[in-house]
Amino acid sequence: MxxxxxxxxxxxxxxxxxxxxxxxxxxxxxGDRDTSPAWSPSTDLVETDEDVRLHLDVPGMSADDISINLQNRTLTVSGERTSERTGEDENIVRVERAVGTFHRTFTLPDAVDADSTEATYDNGVLTIRVPKTEETTRRQIEIQ
Incomplete structure (x- = not known):
């Protein structure tokens, strides 16, 4: 039995x-769980009359791990998150957090001010603010 x-x-x-x-x-x-397929951070894209803001979830990374490039209207964010394993004697039971490189590309509106672009990192969220130029800001036109 x-x-x-x-x-x-x-x-x-x-x-x-x-x-x-x-x-x-x-x-x-x-079965080596140290490597995983490519991952992509979740991103929110917000557009206002004054700017375009991107919020990327990249917990566990430092500013040195991330690269931001803006050329013409193309914003590219890339980086690499590494494993935090400390010892050979660990018995890995389950791995769900993605590690490895990522690469995200966004097309921005026509006239953005690349020289005034700002990036901040706080509590695992990378925020990129790209101001619009005067030509692209919306204006209310009064009817006369």
Whole structure:
């Protein structure tokens, strides 16, 4: 007689499904969870009459890990988040936080002031503010 444990069967099924997803999405490293497929930070894009603001979620990164480039109307944000593992004696049970490089590109409105672009980083959120030039600010025209 064989004793069956329902939770053990569910754990086995979960492991098999995880392995299938890992293979499908490009992680075929034999189970080494240090590497993962490319990731992309969640981003909010806000446009007002005065500027365009982007808010990117990049927790666990420093300003030195991130590069911001603005050329013509194309804003590119890229960087790399590394693993925080400390020792060889760790028994990794589950890894869900993405690590590796990311690259995001955004097309901005026609006339932005690239020289006045500002970037700040606070509590894991990178905020980039790109002011619009006078030509692009909306103006209310009175009818006479």
């Amino acid at each position: 064989t004793r069956r444990t329902p939770t053990r069967t569910l754990r086995t099924l979960q492991r098999e499904v995880d392995d299938l997803f890992d293979q499908f999405f490009g992680r075929t490293d034999g």
